[in-house]
Amino acid sequence: MSEPGPDEGQGDGRAQRSRSRPDSGRAIAAELKLSARYINQLLEAEGTSLxxxxxxxxxxxxxxxxxxxxxxxxxxxxxxxDNGFNDLSHFSKAFRMKFGLAPRDYRNGLAMLS
Structure with a gap:
């Protein structure tokens, strides 16, 4: 996904502040005074969803x-x-897909390089 444009930066900060809320997507949409559906339509052009x-x-x-x-x-x-993942196996799988390593291996690999 590309970097947020000038009008998106404020929404990005709101997304970060809302991360601890139980339903972050709805909380973000409410804070932006936009529907989650509309936000998803905007993000669709970037190939992602809220x-x-x-x-x-x-x-x-x-x-x-x-x-x-x-x-x-x-x-x-x-x-x-602490970052909102409740299912550790799903977290590990998602982390591995994004970064190419299991979270523990990512941590240990970086620690050895430091």
């Missing part, structure tokens, strides 16, 4: 946290849960 965009951002945050030496003591499962 829920896939949210998941991708969550995976990115997990990857950043796995790289952070200050968070080394926090377990992979805790990082996943």
């Amino acid at each position: 829920s896939r965009y949210i998941w991708s951002r969550r995976l990115d945050r997990c990857a950043e946290q796995l790289k952070d030496p200050a968070l080394r003591a926090r377990g992979v499962s805790q990082i996943a849960m």
